[in-house]
Amino acid sequence: MSCLVAFNEEKTSSVLIVDDQAGITRLLAEVLKPEFSRVLTATSGQETLAIIAEERVSLLLLDVNMPGLDGLSVLKLLRNQGFDGPVILMTGFGEQVFSQQEMARLKVSGVLAKPFDLNELHQMIASCLSGAKKNCSNL
Numbered sequence: 001m002s003c004l005v006a007f008n009e010e011k012t013s014s015v016l017i018v019d020d021q022a023g024i025t026r027l028l029a030e031v032l033k034p035e036f037s038r039v040l041t042a043t044s045g046q047e048t049l050a051i052i053a054e055e056r057v058s059l060l061l062l063d064v065n066m067p068g069l070d071g072l073s074v075l076k077l078l079r080n081q082g083f084d085g086p087v088i089l090m091t092g093f094g095e096q097v098f099s100q101q102e103m104a105r106l107k108v109s110g111v112l113a114k115p116f117d118l119n120e121l122h123q124m125i126a127s128c129l130s131g132a133k134k135n136c137s138n139l
Contacts, residue, residue, distance in 0.1 A: 013058035013129065014038035018048045018074070019090065020066040024114075028061065031118060035125075045069025052078060057085055059128060064091040072098075075106050086128040088121075090114060 015036045017028045025041040033039050040055060042048045045068055051057070060078075064071040075087060086109040089098075098111070109128045112121060 014040060014056065015059045015061065015125075016040045016042060016048065016051060016055070016057045017061045018042045018045075018066075018071070019061075019063040020044065021063075024063075024090075028121075031121075032125075035122075045071070045074040048074050049077060052083060057083075059125060060085060060087045062087055062089055064089050072106075075108070079106055088112060088124055088128065090116070 013036055015032055015038070017025050017032070017039065018041070019025050019028075020043050022043060025043060029039045029041055036058075038055075040051055040057070042051055045066060048060075048062070049069075052060075060083075062071045062075060071089060075089075084107070087107070088110045089108055090112050092114040098108075103111070110124045112124065
């Protein structure tokens with residue numbers, strides 16, 4: 001049993017996975033399906049905004065570098081619209097490209113550099129959902 005299932009025994013939460021690379025969203029959806037009651041996916045910023053307008057999302061895994069509306073722009077819009085759930089940013093840049101102030105202002109829960117380790121992802125998600133904010137972020 002993974003750390004997420006142990007934390008989320010009732011599987012009452014939902015996750016939205018956003019990445020313009022369909023292979024990544026499919027992989028993460030399969031990996032996280034046993035952990036969440038609902039696994040939603042999106043491949044663009046506009047699709048993300050539409051889903052969150054209609055669905056209650058417990059956790060957002062959000063790719064930073066997407067064509068059109070990028071991840072940080074999406075997050076800024078969501079925060080301005082009142083979305084206050086935990087957000088883990090996924091980036092392929094491999095290095096910190098965000099200021100601490102901006103991440104704090106946007107209430108980013110964590111940042112994962114691609115390619116990421118699935119165990120690290122599980123640990124970060126479990127920390128975010130348990131409310132252990134100080135253990136959730138690797139900024």
